[in-house]
Amino acid sequence: MSQWKQVQQLEMRLLEQVDYLYDDNFPMDIRQGLAGWIESQDWDSAVNDESMASVLFTNLQTQLEKVRSQEQNFLQRHNMKIIQQQLQVTASPALFLVLHLRACRREKEVKSSSCSLEQGALEQSLQN
């Protein structure tokens, strides 16, 4: 299961923390539409390598176009088109990637904190 699917199963309190990671600079539509692809890329290396960042950013746009053209839902197809237009005028692909990486890492932390809480509760109940 992708990290993104696991994140969506978190309780509301933690889900709200994830919610704040996404805005116009890094729309959640991209995270959802390309969940599997996003999680299989080497973002850490790209953030430190301008030409790699540029290639990854172009690949992301290609993936988006592929997903949009196959999307059956009119609203989601429309929103993806608007995001594609915004990405085309993004001044800094590298900044976009940094924002993206930060969001994915923070997602992971929130997910881990949920696991730690569950583990703690389990240990507590075993001790009682």
Place this chain on the structure above:
Amino acid sequence: MSQWKQVQQLEMRLLEQVDYLYDDNFPMDIRQGLAGWIESQDWDSAVNDESMASVLFTNLQTQLEKVRSQEQNFLQRHNMKIIQQQLQVTASPALFLVLHLRACRREKEVKSSSCSLEQGALEQSLQN
């Protein structure tokens, strides 16, 4: 069936005309989320009456909050929250309503043109 549902059943060529009616100034998420409510309001009168426009705009925000709080889909709830934040700083509720009214009217025209085309094709096939 709401006009919005009928519009989504149009052929791709006409659907693309509808697609262009919506952008950040009047997001399609609002049109979809509040389809029934939107189509039951008196927008024509509100456009010519500033105080009525203001009341309608406030009611629209209340409706959006209601729909958002009941939305189960994480992405759609998130997008609706962002739109609500944008609406709170909208400089001119009246302008928003004008854009809205224009989009709904144009939708109707596109839908009618589809009906005329179908009617024409039917008559043509009956004549042949």
